[in-house]
Amino acid sequence: MKKIILFFGLIIVFALYVLLSSPKNTPSQSTTATSQTIIPAVVKNTGKYRDGTYNGSVADAYYGNVEVSATISGGKLTDVQFLQYPNDRGNSIRINTRAMPLLKSEAITAQSAVVNGVSGATATSGAFKQSLGVALSLAAK
Amino acid sequence: MGMPVNIEIIGDNEAVQTMIEKTFEYFKYVDQTFSTYKPDSEIMKINRGELLLENSSRDMREIFELSERTKTETDGYFDIRKIDGSIDPSGIVKGWAINNAAKLIHEAGFGNYYVEAGGDIEVSGSNENGDVWSIGIRNPFKQDENVKVIYLKDRGIATSGTYLRGQHIYNPHDRKELFNDIVSLSVVGPDIFEADRFATAAFAMGRKGIDFVEGLNTTDQPRKFEGYMIDSKGIATMTTGFAKLTIILNYK
Numbered sequence: 001m002k003k004i005i006l007f008f009g010l011i012i013v014f015a016l017y018v019l020l021s022s023p024k025n026t027p028s029q030s031t032t033a034t035s036q037t038i039i040p041a042v043v044k045n046t047g048k049y050r051d052g053t054y055n056g057s058v059a060d061a062y063y064g065n066v067e068v069s070a071t072i073s074g075g076k077l078t079d080v081q082f083l084q085y086p087n088d089r090g091n092s093i094r095i096n097t098r099a100m101p102l103l104k105s106e107a108i109t110a111q112s113a114v115v116n117g118v119s120g121a122t123a124t125s126g127a128f129k130q131s132l133g134v135a136l137s138l139a140a141k
Numbered sequence: 142m143g144m145p146v147n148i149e150i151i152g153d154n155e156a157v158q159t160m161i162e163k164t165f166e167y168f169k170y171v172d173q174t175f176s177t178y179k180p181d182s183e184i185m186k187i188n189r190g191e192l193l194l195e196n197s198s199r200d201m202r203e204i205f206e207l208s209e210r211t212k213t214e215t216d217g218y219f220d221i222r223k224i225d226g227s228i229d230p231s232g233i234v235k236g237w238a239i240n241n242a243a244k245l246i247h248e249a250g251f252g253n254y255y256v257e258a259g260g261d262i263e264v265s266g267s268n269e270n271g272d273v274w275s276i277g278i279r280n281p282f283k284q285d286e287n288v289k290v291i292y293l294k295d296r297g298i299a300t301s302g303t304y305l306r307g308q309h310i311y312n313p314h315d316r317k318e319l320f321n322d323i324v325s326l327s328v329v330g331p332d333i334f335e336a337d338r339f340a341t342a343a344f345a346m347g348r349k350g351i352d353f354v355e356g357l358n359t360t361d362q363p364r365k366f367e368g369y370m371i372d373s374k375g376i377a378t379m380t381t382g383f384a385k386l387t388i389i390l391n392y393k
Binding site: 100101103104105106107108109110111113114115116117118119120121 | 147149255257260261262264268274275276277278279280281283284286287288289290298299300301302303324325327351352355356371375376377378379380381384
């Protein structure tokens, strides 16, 4: 009886050991070719990569966890997807250390007054790309 | 992709004409140097690795230096290096160029002028009626309408934003396209260079952008920066000194 208990006990210990060992060692999880962590800002493609999609391991990017998937085709990095990214950027923004006042809000309403000029975002397709090509528009008097 | 340049200078007709032509020439030079749409521009040569920064023009090196400074001051929310590794300095060049153009006009002896490029504006003195310059803030949902009228004395205003709902904006910390529910953020600053660089950064911060603008102020009086932020539902949030700008009597 004692031997049976001991035997089962060993089986359980062994099973626990297998289950609790690092997931990286389990053969089922190997869509990743490597465990490199890719930070897209400094990714350089030196032509060493084989075509395919690779998932990096979860990395601590200081502001939070980042996990990326990179796609190589034709030897070049063609796509980067984030599977995990830091959500809350709020505490990283440097703001005045005084207590932040509650700012006033309102629904926007049309103003009829004639004005000298108008400030607004230009309707371009890219958020940051704006050409400085000059379309001449003389307003001189 | 063109961007309208509007210039108004109060003064003798001939002198004003000459000055306006010189100013347009300056903007053309800026475009030829910094446009990422022109394959022969200096910035595109740098992006292709054909030109090293250390061998580039003084203006180019100055823009890189100012960009680095702005990146530090905004915790990286302003960054001319894009996700694909290329450099696009348009978020700072526009304000820098308008400010330089205004300096040219001022050095030529003019005290009353309005200089605008693509919705970013710097004003000096008074308009042709002798009144303070009046500026409308465009309705992001109806471009022929203004939703606010403010009066500016020797300052600049820049508006960052998009008229496309649900426009995806890069958040430099996440390096991921991030849904930004702010469609427009206008920043009033001591000049258009300051207003533009901080408007670009603040817009990338989403909802927190307006708090960032508020926080740019110290105990200095008068306050240096004001902001007016509009979200995708048409609700605007403003800094504590913004309302004062809407009252013309403050300038009489």
